[in-house]
Amino acid sequence: MIRVEDLCVTIETTRVLSGVSFTLTRGRVLAVVGESGAGKTTLARALMRLGPGQASGRVLFGDEDVLGFDGPRLRRYRGGEVALVVQALGDALNPQLKVVDQIADAGGRHPAEARARARVLLARQGLDPAVLERYPRGLSGGEIQRILLAQALAEDPDALILDEPTAALDPQARRVALDILAEAARDRAVLLITHDFNAARALADDVAVLYGGRLIEIGPTREILTRPAHPYARALLRAQPERMSGKDLQGVPGRFERRDQGCVFANRCCQAVDACARTTPAMETARGRPGHGVACHRGGVVTALSAQGLWKTLGGRAVLAGLDLEVLNGETVAICGASGSGKSTLAHLLCGLESPDSGTLTLDDRGAGIEGGGVALVAQHPALALAPHFTVLEAVAEPLLFRSVPAGLRQTRAVEALQAVQLPTDAAFLGRRTHALSGGELQRLAIARALVVSPAVLVADEATSALDVSVQAKILRLFADLQEQKGLAVVFITHDLAVARRIADRMVRFKDGRLEPVPTGPSRSDEEPAPPTGPETVKKMNALPIIEKKIHFLTNVNGAI
Known part of the structure; x- marks a missing residue:
């Protein structure tokens, strides 16, 4: 018409x-x-x-x-x-x-x-x-x-x-x-x-x-509002209060800048490439979605990390049994599971610290290998992962030594990483030994150490499990802020379902060496979600403290002792 x-x-x-x-x-x-x-x-x-x-x-x-x-x-x-x-x-x-x-x-x-x-x-x-x-x-x-x-x-x-x-x-x-x-x-x-x-x-x-x-x-309303391509x-959608996920609201990073050439969203996009600044993308059919058009040089949101058919046997037991995982650029995927289910083993494989018996790992859907700093790990126990005799500056800058970064630039990037995680950057703090830091400071330091190599994917292995609730809230808020600012893809490994719901765009859980999806929030009709049926999930849900059923965003306790 x-x-x-x-x-x-x-x-x-x-x-x-x-x-x-x-x-x-x-x-x-x-x-x-x-x-x-x-x-x-x-x-x-x-x-x-x-x-x-x-x-x-x-x-x-x-x-x-x-x-x-x-x-x-x-x-x-x-x-x-x-x-x-x-x-x-x-x-x-x-x-x-x-x-x-x-x-x-x-x-x-x-x-x-x-x-x-x-x-x-x-x-x-x-x-x-x-x-x-x-x-x-x-x-x-x-x-x-x-x-x-x-x-x-x-x-x-x-x-x-x-x-x-x-x-x-x-x-x-x-x-x-x-x-x-x-x-x-x-x-x-x-x-x-x-x-x-x-x-x-x-x-x-x-x-x-x-x-x-x-x-x-x-494209069709249901697709755009549940699986947007751009x-x-x-x-x-992440900024909408009625979003399905229990994750806190996120804004669109940066500010709009009117452009004479290139993609209009290039200056705010977490996956922009050189072509995005030079030429205007045409409206084309989204990958595998007839009737759904997207104007993006990369065909829409790309896959930051993909694991297909991973197998890993430890002590005669198949810890990973044909596991598949896809993490999109700028997405947080929470991986849940009981102790011993294989969560840390998967984290080590994703970061290249161990090798799978079989299967493939690819980064940023271009077929690149995981070597080269594309994936960084925030270890489960920062007090053990950080050398106690290192100063704060040495602990953060050390990963850059292996990339032949000049000394002056190492310090600059280390200070920037510390600022990103909201730690002090004065000379006194930079010279402190890591063994003298609090649990919350150690956790932030571990995150800064991972960020200093500018990874595309951050793997956080039980990053809040040893923290009190006040510090935990600050760390969860920090992860959300970092993702919003830097467009990181985050694999957040935890055994705490309540924490997972607060930070995740998607949740998956271990079952028999593989991953299966878990609902991340209440239904759109505000009705109670169907009760869990898996015995492991029921056990975990029953172990959670009973709280009033209201939705609040995480808030920090300001200041320090």
Whole structure:
């Protein structure tokens, strides 16, 4: 019904939209999501020829180009064929006209007929008939939203453009509005502009992700909202309070920078390569996902570490028996299991400290081997892993000795790693012996030692098991912050399911030398998840302390003793 081809909008000297293409079809809803300033409202207004600036490309309504409409044709198009429900509720209605008159004016009919239809439209929105004779002042946000929708439907348009229709509504009004919008969307082509992922999930058949004025991903709603392909789309979902995982919220690292060339997300992307800064990626089909497009030089989020068919026998027992593991770039995978199940053995294999009897390990989906510092280990017992006679500076800088890094640069990088884990960098602390550090300081030091080689993957083996709860909270928060800042892939090995849920994007557990998935959070319907059935999981869950069933994000105890 509406086909948008290479739409660009320039306001003064700034390119606000660039190369936007998609199709709206009757009976389907396309949701466009993205951060504030991405260009969503500019897109909605450009389709109606209402926005400021200069538009180019094509907006085809049937076989006609909307951008070429003259005045009379444009008036027939607006409202009669395509209607816009605007975002700004506060000034969307004329304060000097009664509600019924504003809807009647939009209908373009005989006054008596228009007022009668206005009453019917408002009744369908579930509004009290008394609202008809009121002025906009004093109406609630939910009432205004429903009036605007009735106004948009006054001429029975073929297509609707909804710009943030639920943004200003409370939860109860939002639910009512979503039901009304779903009814209005039937047999119409609908473009839903929103930053509300719940609204997109409830209404949309497809979702398009807009960033910096460019569409970077488009596909079926379920796929986009559960398995996004683009690094930005994944980061955006991680910032949603209603996300499925029990992991604390994460923001999108860095800030948007408008770019004349290259990928618009390159400066914030944890997997950017040289091509990302030079050329703009085209929208292509995501790997193995027909009907799902992604604009990324690397085809979307890449695999940081892959283990396939790992076998390892110790003492005549197969500790690993054909184990498979995939960790995506910027993802935290928690590996759970009882003592002796093979967790530390797997950690040593992933880091190259031991060799598997058979199987393959690959890094960053380019076929590179794990040698060369791509994977770094945070050992289970930092007090044993760090030489007690080393100073703090020596302990952190030592891994760089094996990479022939000059002495001056070694100290600079060691100080940067200490700063990243929030440890002091003054001369007195750098000269302290490691045996004089507290448990929390030792754990941070072990993390800094792993970070100093700039790994792509961090393997943390029981990194919080020996810490009190206050220090544990700080270390877990540190891992989350480091991942957000540096885009690390993290393999977090633990026997503590509660800790795993707090830090993991995905959880797996050992069973018979292999890994099987574990749910990471409550269901989206807020119902209790199904009780665990595996005997090992039941045993672990029964061993956990009973706490009030509320979700809180981890907080730190400030300061030190």
